[in-house]
Amino acid sequence: xxxxxxxxxxxxxxxxxxxxxxxxxxxxxxxxxxxxxxxxxxxxxxxxxxxxxxxxxxxxxxxxxxxxxxxxxxxxxxxxxxxxxxxxxxxxxxxxxxxxxxxxxxxxxxxxxxxxxxxxxxxxxxxxxxxxxxxxxxxxxxxxxxxxxxxxxxxxxxxxxxxxxxxxxxxxxxxxxxxxxxxxxxxxxxxxxxxxxxxxxxxxxxxxxxxxxxxxxxxxxxxxxxxxxxxxxxxxxxxxxxxxxxxxxxxxxxxxxxxxxxxxxxxxxxxxxxxxxxxxxxxxxxxxxxxxxxxxxxxxxxxxxxxxxxxxxxxxxxxxxxxxxxxxxxxxxxxxxxxxxxxxxxxxxxxxxxxxxxxxxxxxxxxxxxxxxxxxxxxxxxxxxxxxxxxxxxxxxxxxxxxxxxxxxxxxxxxxxxxxxxxxxxxxxxxxxxxxxxxxxxxxxxxxxxxxxxxxxxxxxxxxxxxxxxxxxxxxxxxxxxxxxxxxxxxxxxxxxxxxxxxxxxxxxxxxxxxxxxxxxxxxxxxxxxxxxxxxxxxxxx
Numbered sequence: 001x002x003x004x005x006x007x008x009x010x011x012x013x014x015x016x017x018x019x020x021x022x023x024x025x026x027x028x029x030x031x032x033x034x035x036x037x038x039x040x041x042x043x044x045x046x047x048x049x050x051x052x053x054x055x056x057x058x059x060x061x062x063x064x065x066x067x068x069x070x071x072x073x074x075x076x077x078x079x080x081x082x083x084x085x086x087x088x089x090x091x092x093x094x095x096x097x098x099x100x101x102x103x104x105x106x107x108x109x110x111x112x113x114x115x116x117x118x119x120x121x122x123x124x125x126x127x128x129x130x131x132x133x134x135x136x137x138x139x140x141x142x143x144x145x146x147x148x149x150x151x152x153x154x155x156x157x158x159x160x161x162x163x164x165x166x167x168x169x170x171x172x173x174x175x176x177x178x179x180x181x182x183x184x185x186x187x188x189x190x191x192x193x194x195x196x197x198x199x200x201x202x203x204x205x206x207x208x209x210x211x212x213x214x215x216x217x218x219x220x221x222x223x224x225x226x227x228x229x230x231x232x233x234x235x236x237x238x239x240x241x242x243x244x245x246x247x248x249x250x251x252x253x254x255x256x257x258x259x260x261x262x263x264x265x266x267x268x269x270x271x272x273x274x275x276x277x278x279x280x281x282x283x284x285x286x287x288x289x290x291x292x293x294x295x296x297x298x299x300x301x302x303x304x305x306x307x308x309x310x311x312x313x314x315x316x317x318x319x320x321x322x323x324x325x326x327x328x329x330x331x332x333x334x335x336x337x338x339x340x341x342x343x344x345x346x347x348x349x350x351x352x353x354x355x356x357x358x359x360x361x362x363x364x365x366x367x368x369x370x371x372x373x374x375x376x377x378x379x380x381x382x383x384x385x386x387x388x389x390x391x392x393x394x395x396x397x398x399x400x401x402x403x404x405x406x407x408x409x410x411x412x413x414x415x416x417x418x419x420x421x422x423x424x425x426x427x428x429x430x431x432x433x434x435x436x437x438x439x440x441x442x443x444x445x446x447x448x449x450x451x452x453x454x455x456x457x458x459x460x461x462x463x464x465x466x467x468x469x470x471x472x473x474x475x476x477x478x479x480x481x482x483x484x485x486x487x488x489x490x491x492x493x494x495x496x497x498x499x500x501x502x503x504x505x506x507x508x509x510x511x512x513x514x515x516x517x518x519x520x521x522x523x524x525x526x527x528x529x530x531x532x533x534x535x536x537x538x539x540x541x542x
Contacts, residue, residue, distance in 0.1 A: 198225025
């Protein structure tokens with residue numbers, strides 16, 4: 001007979017809802033939970049996926065011990081909105097300020113680390129938790145209390161955080177009877193990379209998989225090699241953590257989750273809803289409960305992992321009706337049962353990424369990825385997706401917000417929704433070459449209101465099929481699928497487009513850039529959102 005134990009959390013603070021978490025036990029100890037999240041890593045860059053240029057023994061070890069997911073997707077192609085969605089188990093359009101980049105994290109949003117801590121788990125994190133942004137009113141990062149004191153010598157461009165040593169510190173502070181939940185947030189492979197570090201560490205340029213949306217040239221291959229080395233650095237720390245658990249005899253009852261937040265920091269990947277921006281590596285193991293050697297082809301959202309963490313820990317989520325994911329554990333633990341498909345489509349979206357256009361306006365878009373197709377809706381196609389090509393190098397405004405003096409920076413210097421990198425520099429320099437022009441334009445030019453790609457034949461998302469006659473039924477099916485889901489989950493971009501301008505009122509707490517006023521803003525000034533937060537930060541006349 002099952003034993004149910006009510007654990008009263010009490011009030012979580014004036015800004016949090018008073019609630020009771022239900023922790024349920026069935027005579028077995030609850031699992032430990034180790035979450036490893038790299039920073040900017042696309043599928044399929046891991047050894048377990050067959051990439052011949054990279055060595056990821058820790059990721060491969062988890063995949064072999066449990067499940068290798070081949071169709072896992074992030075709820076957002078940028079770090080802070082994805083991490084907020086993952087922590088809350090909600091879509092970005094359901095979590096207000098936390099759903100955009102470099103803003104704030106409302107204290108009343110429940111997150112799984114805090115709920116597990118209230119249910120008796122020892123909770124902590126090292127490296128990058130939620131961010132960038134400001135977690136106002138939180139006692140620590142929403143991902144957990146930080147363990148950051150242990151440092152190590154590292155190559156240029158790579159964090160000196162000794163993640164694995166900090167994990168050992170965390171374990172040493174745990175009560176022997178406590179299960180733990182630990183968040184390992186690597187800063188790798190986020191840029192910048194040390195140029196040449198890949199080949200310095202024997203990554204073979206000839207074995208590198210160059211995505212079809214990038215030019216295949218020595219400069220890009222070298223940049224990719226440097227990216228691969230940083231993934232390997234992240235993986236080496238995970239390997240040390242797994243070894244620690246094995247030495248302690250705790251690996252068998254640890255749910256290990258290894259994934260990334262969003263795609264690789266290259267043009268047309270990170271901060272884009274294309275395949276290399278949203279398709280994530282994912283491996284999950286729990287030897288006590290999940291049979292090993294599984295390969296899962298089902299469409300999975302990383303919000304499913306959030307739901308599964310609650311299920312594994314036997315904790316009833318606060319505001320459970322707001323969680324959008326599906327508990328994967330029954331499907332993973334009973335591999336031979338016939339079942340209906342998990343879902344027909346998985347969703348992702350973005351609002352503002354960097355400060356990359358007039359008034360730091362975002363580039364709102366949503367997508368649905370089915371087994372064979374990717375459908376994208378761009379809500380503001382008049383805006384540049386990667387950033388307005390030219391920005392001001394200096395600008396001064398008067399008290400009324402009028403531009404008093406300014407100086408334009410170089411052409412093609414405003415693409416700040418693409419992380420600065422050698423690949424982009426090379427593409428800008430060689431943009432007029434016949435073999436480069438299309439790659440460059442696809443990365444930076446304006447996009448239509450709708451896009452549709454045949455992922456099986458075009459994983460690089462190069463050929464938009466939205467107006468092709470033979471794909472009209474596919475287009476209509478995906479349009480309807482998106483509309484139903486966005487309405488059901490309350491996305492203002494569909495439910496109330498005028499009210500959706502609230503996204504532009506959420507302050508960006510990181511640095512700002514200034515851009516010329518676009519034609520659409522001059523011709524239709526009523527379409528320029530009110531942004532008191534930005535007006536307060538303009539550079540003013542002395």
